[in-house]
Amino acid sequence: MLHIELDVFSGRPNPYWKLTAREERELIDRLKASPAALRPVSDVESRLGYRGMVVHADRAGQERLTRAGLPPVFRLRESTGLNVSDVTERWLLHTPGAQQILTPEVSGESARTIGSPSALQDSGSSGLDAALAACATWSSTWADLNTFWNGARRPSNNCYNFASSLATNTFAQPGRGTGQIFTSLTIGAVKDATFRDGYTAGCNDDRFVDYVCIWPGTDYHFYHRIADFWGSLRRWAHKPGSTPATNVDNSGQPITDPITCNRGPYTWDGAPYIYARVNPRATIN
Template sequence: MLEVELDIFSGMPNPTWTLTYEEEGELTERIQAAPEQVSPLNPSGQTFGLGYRGFIVRLIKDDNGPWSRYQSTRETPFPHEFRVGNVPTDAGSSVAQWLLETSAGRAGVDDELLSSASRGVNLIPPPPEDMPPQSGGSRASKQEQSFEGIRGVWLDPCPDANSLYWDNYATFNAPGVVEKNNCYCFAANHIANRRYALPGLRGGAPAQSMSVGQIASGLDADGWRETCQQPDGLTIAAAIWPGYDYHLYRLVTNGDEWLWAHKPGGTPVIHEDSSGRTLKRTQTGPYTDIWIHPEDCDRGEYSVFVGFYYQANATAKVK
């Protein structure tokens, strides 16, 4: 018996359903015809961003069905859990395309999710070769910036002496950890092994919907504040895909770069936005900078920025 997960959210549970016997047979035939479509959950050489990342297929019961029988014929059986959709293939034989076409109306898969997924797997492109400079200034105050036609404002984080920074992505990307901790776990610097940790759950007031008010209230219940905290603390940023999901970022280095990182769901931590631009400040000359940060970057479907939040902890416990 096979379970299918549409890997599209970062914080909230992904749509998941069980294939019928007939559907399992169809999927088995498609993979048998093109086994190269099967990939590890986090394949090397690919960097996933926010949004659609293909489908995760897992064996939940060995019941001598079509998939189990096919596995028994392979010299090297596939793992019990794998990804499809991230390897280019002919549309007619694509397992992911077939799963997408048969997913409508199942486990909450509506037109918006189908539309988002139909644009393809969100793989982070290589960073651009040349980025034009933009006017900037001292980080001691808000600076209005423009980059590639996008107007933004840089909000100075807490002073260096009052913030804690760890670019500890390797800890969260370790096997057995990466798939069990979501964006909130990383933002809070807490390996909680909570794949769907939720703002407010630890504080007794879990977010009830993916709205600015609910996510803000949930973070407040968990001890996050909108002003710098003493003596030392974490700096994070929150955004939402309205009605569907939330996503969190963490500031991981101090000035002059101010590097941010984030973890899209159960995939590895990254430093880039959805356009492949590194989330940091780049000095391009004595008086010119490029600022790319969570409030003013390409967040894909996470179009509404909630705010910056702070907590006076090296690790903010989450549930």
């Protein structure tokens, strides 16, 4: 049996669906005809929104893939750029299993991204207020964070782990560690869940700054304020889902301000700065 993972979320686990026997045969035939579409699972961009599809197989499925000369698990994408395997990915996106699992928002965003680059957006600064500028806004430098997050911890920690500077290896969800996860995908609900985990709405000397935004009704995403290599400049970084942590946005530009950077489908914010302790006292899980 083959399962398709749509690599699309940042905070929540990605959606999966299984293929029918007929769909499995068709997918294998398509991939044998176009092996350039196959990439290692780790060969992925750190960007928000659609990042390709990952094919997973149980033991019987792995045997069928092996007999066809295909790897047991792989990513469908031409490269880590935006030239994706258009025809096969569009076909998978419209299989009945996908249509049952994916919301119109997720399916539409993925279809828009497949085969064409996202529109570019300016990554200029909107200006930070005095309270934000005065806060202790990093727990480490970018060089340290990059080394810490982009090795073995990368697949099992998400944007909330990264923003909290706490690797739980559980794909942490706001509020889960303190017994009440967020109840809806709104800024208010996600922020309230982080407050239960020990975040606050105000800044003081022992806190760093995070920024939360929403893909309306679909997912959430966190940005984390850091220092550069020398500790002299305040910048922003993020970790889209299980992808590597990065300090660039969906346009490949350095993130000087999460309000104005290219956030892909995560379009909604609303006074989203929140503050976490340098040494978290509550359990993030």
